Amino acid sequence: MEESSKAYDAKQVEDKIYKLWEDSGFFSPDNLSGTQINADKTRINADRIRDNQRRIRVNPRVNGKPFTIIMPPANANGNLHAGHALVMTIEDIMVRYKRMQGFKALWLPGLDHAGFETQVVYEKKLEKEGRSRFKMEPQELYQEILQFTLENKKNIEGQIKKMGASCDWSREKFTLDQDIVKIVYETFEKLHNDGLVYRGRKIINWCTKHQTSLSDLETIDSEQTDKLYYLKYGPFTIATARPETKFGDKYVVIHPKDPRYANYKEGQKLALEWINGPIEATVIKDEAIDMEFGTGVMTITPWHDAVDFSIAQKHDLDKEQIIDFYGKLLPIAGEFSDMKIGEARAKIIEKLQAKGLVEKIDQQYKHVVKKCYKCETLIEPQIKDQWFLKMAPLAKPIIELIEKNKVTFIPEHYKKISLHWLRNIVDWPLSRQIVWGIPIPAKSCEKCGYTLVETEVIRGPTSDSLSDVGPRMAVCDRCGGTMKKETDTFDTWFSSGQWPFATLKAGKKDDFKTFYPTDVMETAGEIIFFWVARMLMLGNYITKKIPFTTVYLHGLVLDAKGQKMSKSKGNVINPLDITEKYGTDALRLGLVIGNTPGTSLALDENKIKGYKHFANKIWNATRFVLLNQPTRIDADSNADLRGSKIVLSARQKKHLQELKKLIKETTKLMDNYKFYIAAEKIYHYFWHTFCDTIIEESKSALADSTESRGNSRGITQKLKERQATQYMLLEILSTSLKLLHPFMPFITEEIYQQLPLKNKKECLMIEEWPT
């Protein structure tokens, strides 16, 4: 340690060390086939020390076996946030640990175009510039978002490196890469051929702001208090919170067993006065009606309500659109047509009141409404032709596999959560009305609905054309109608749902064979349904194998007070700022210690500051050990010492045994994914045992021997003691660095590079995990 600075300076080290790793090639498993084990063993003074306690054993069971983690593809639409930092830290810990154990460790990085998410981000940007996507040509918009995404992609890649991620950049994938898109299309085609994909005219969640449909997962429930209006509908009174949808209501539904309405027969016609004049209503009986609610009678609006839609489907009733896709009333509303629903509601009630049709108004009606998870605009259910994926057949085998514990969930309770969701799964609306995504490669007949999937033309990130997917086919084979090319894109999760097998199949030769199924899927508990469940289903459907055997789910990263980070609250912790201030290793420790899987973590800057101090402690302990290593003068001053065996004192042997115990415990904890305890244990050992006890104890033995009196035999004894101490200190230091490496890769590597070890490896990253 030439400069021998008293403080560890992360800034001077990190980029240099990352480059060292990248240049070494050991991020790639191709360069790992047991090489890190087969190379000369790292032995401290190996040629002259035979210490049984430190015999390195190669574990043949482990040597050269693959270990694979597919990185959750980060959204390429912004900067690395605290959640990403946690992903990078946990996964890097797993991979570095396994790599040191001799596995052919592959951590495959990737990025996601993140369809809707990115488009929303970009639309906000457009808004700020006073522009709108609805005034742009689709091609133009696509090109702009593409540029934006590619810039962010580069940006994020740099930030991932900053976190110390030891992933194999030579295998990096992007969801819009041509080879990935090709695989996505093949999957879609197979699903279509198997009858699992269908185009259906069903009720969907429509966001009037973003002009797209959304899956149930992309909506949030919001409880609010509204007025509940009791309206006279012929002989009945109906209750509704949404009078503005009622223009087309011509079916009145009652429970078949309701004694109050037993006189009314199914299908009976009634003439009655309604909002804009006389209409004819038809009586329908259905058990979906809750006799307890309101008056036990309701009219239905199948186009704009999911319950009503299902009743209408069941009884084959007419459906009529009342509200357009921008949230405005259609001509059916007569004088109210073209009004926004919010504005229309009060006016409609006024009119109804004037006509004497309002019986009463309940002012305090609490109910739950759906909102767009991005902009919180009220979701307007609409009937629309959409592509759907039948989920039940895909879920069935996964339910069985989970029940048989073929997938391990960490923490365990996610097993129940997953099973519950899978058992109640509904069909997945795959299509989105946005330009930023993978185009759905299909045509459908406007007349008979016949669909044709065409996968020939692939659009990758470098392609500049949105048009012409597949050969034209103007006329429907079946009925002679017009075939219309699909303009919708896939839900982004449809492509990321295929990520584990898609990335490996699109990878180097034999990658799929070697690394699939993968070992661990580590991601946020939040996206278990969005992503994990869908990967299991799609992965198993295509490959007949479960895509990963262990699912490790982490929680949210919160601010120091346990509040969710958000830009509006101004409590967002930018991991790169932290890195800048305290060093990446400190941030990594702060993210992992005290963070149990599945639970959220309050990230306190003070805590990270504490781990910066720890980094400094390691730095200074190293300085002490190195300052006290044997010098030429030591070796020359007493010929008796040359070639002599190290003789450890009983106390020193005990220290080494304790180290052994630490290794054993740490290894067990690492194997059980208890990184939060493992890290803390090593931390505690290093600081309070190694530094506070062992180093302090060593000082007398290391003191200048010229002060010791007595004969030459005494001096030799003294030198022997010193030599043993020097050996022990270096031994404990280097072993501790190995244990710490997965957690704090930068400082440990930097120090390793400077240690006077014999048979040193090219880098600590490929050193052998101690046993």
Place this chain on the structure above:
RNA sequence: GGACGAUUAGCUCAAUUGGCAGAGCGACUGAUUUACACUCAGUAGGUUGCAGGUUCGAGUCCUGCAUCGUCCACCA
């Protein structure tokens, strides 16, 4: 309405699966200039949310309750 968590020191959380309740931060007292003030030695701080039960033994398992949180669900 259903499901799943959580509740332990002032704060943030552990407790390697039933075996002496522990860390970090913070607080307090003191030390010290030859690895480190980004230091060291020490102190205080707990009826583990409440009430029962099982057990030689319960923070941990069972039952009930309370509070908080999250997810799921089509009551107009």
